[in-house]
Amino acid sequence: MKVILGLSGGVDSSVALKLLKDQGYDVEAMFMRNWDSATNNDILGNPDINDDVCPQEKDFQDAKKVADQIGVKLNRIDFIEEYWDTVFTYFLNEYKSGRTPNPDIMCNKYIKFNAFLKHASTLGADYIAMGHYARVRHEKDKSYLLRGVDSNKDQSYFLCQISQSQLRHALFPVGDLTKQEVRKIAKDANLWTADKKDSTGICFIGERNFHQFLKNYLPSKPGEMVTLDGKVVGHHDGLMYYTIGQRKGLGIGGSHDFDNAAWFVCGKDLEKNQLIVGQGHDSEYLISNRCIATDCNWICDIPEDGKAYTAKFRYRSLDNPITLKKLDGNRIEVFYPEGVRAVTPGQAVVVYDGEVCLGGAIIDSVYMNQERRKY
Structure with a gap:
């Protein structure tokens, strides 16, 4: 039974690869390059990159070291065009509409369980595997997606848009484990990524400033911050930068007309380009x-x-x-x-x-x- 695993260069997929190998599968790994970091570093305005190796290339090097440690072949594939067309364009269009998208869901739907699956099939794979904290129960005529055992890390939410046919060919080797157990397996096996920090944020943004990132792709349209009854209390940089319930970064304060209670985002008026904010009972x-x-x-x-x-x-x-x-x-x-x-x-x-x-x-x-x- 041949399995090709998406190896990201992180600890979760590293342990997933080791588990598959230990379980006797004919396993290979594949590193996906979904974002052209080398081309976009200047566009993204990331002053923190001060050496010759971008973060994505470092992830590939980590993945290669893990694959070599475990003794499996590592393939490398570019899905940059597919990612731009199906995930990043969706991401931008949602923000243009004043909404708050979840690109990880679309990445699973269109890239990891579609483009990746199709390419893995050309390499003879019976199944693909990912380092998601989720489980799958394969029955004769149907497969079921289950929550991961670690409720704090469960990633079934991000898999809600995959299809039955995609799930039929999927394995999630770490879904029965907690994060602590995954770390222990990695350390016991002395895997290169055992102590690697978990990635945070949106994959193609990484540690970059989110506002600066969006400004490079969408024009800012500043406007008024208003209370629920329409009183102007400040100005916003652009509705796309704010999400419902947000408390930090509003920059409101110092008015004698209001108390010192924290402000938060209550809503958005797209027609008037107003950010609606509130305090206390406005929640x-x-x-x-x-x-x-x-x-x-x-x-x-x-x-x-x-x-x-x-x-x-x-x-x-x-x-x-x-x-x-x-x-x-x-x-x-x-x-x-x-x-x-x-x-x-x-x-x-x-x-x-x-x-x-x-x-x-x-x-x-x-x-x-x-x-x-x-x-």
């Missing part, structure tokens, strides 16, 4: 109890209208009890009567039936009873 405006979501993707079983499920509205959020109703145009209406804070358009609502991730959809509009929130 109630962040609570909603239903939303409309589009681009539904059901991995294994289609959820039933009115049946009790749980859902996550962003990565690492708590499980929220929901029911849903299917609408036309591949849309759903999701009801969460207990109320949820800062449900944000552009993010995913991911539906679970116990341990099984059924799939999800992209949040489009948010409501409290009949009132549509200005999110």
Whole structure:
């Protein structure tokens, strides 16, 4: 049984590779180059790169060292064009629309479980494997996506848009482990990446300044910051830089008309280019109890209208009890009567039936009873 694993140069995929080899699979690794760092370093305005090796190239070198340690072949493939067309363009278009996208979900859908899978198939792979903290249960006629054992690291949320046919060819070797167990395996095996720091943020941005990054691709359109009743309290740099519920970086203060309570983002008025902010009891405006979501993707079983499920509205959020109703145009209406804070358009609502991730959809509009929130 031949398996090709996506080796990123991080500890999770390194341990996944070792586990597959130890389990007797005919395994190879493949490093994906999804972003042209060498070309974009100047565009991205990253002054921290002060040597001749970009972070992506360092990741490849780490992956090569791990593959050599374990004794497997490492392939290298460029998906730069595919990534730009299906992930980065989506990312920019969502921000242009005032929404907050999740590019990792689209990267899994279009790159890791589509372009990668197709290329691995040309190399004779029966399965592909990734270092995600998720599990898969393969049955005779259907495969089920399950939460990872480590609830703090569970990444099934990011896999909500993959298809049944993609999941049928997927393995997740570290899904039954905690992060601590993964680190221990890496250290016991003296893997090169055993102590490597986990990557954070959006993959193609990395440690760079997010505002500066967006300015290189989208023109800023400054405007007013206003309270829920329309009083101007400051100015914003561009609606794309802010997300619902955000508290840091607003730069509001010093007014005698308001107390010293923290300010936060309550919503966005795209027509007026205004950022709506609030304090204290204004936080109630962040609570909603239903939303409309589009681009539904059901991995294994289609959820039933009115049946009790749980859902996550962003990565690492708590499980929220929901029911849903299917609408036309591949849309759903999701009801969460207990109320949820800062449900944000552009993010995913991911539906679970116990341990099984059924799939999800992209949040489009948010409501409290009949009132549509200005999110």
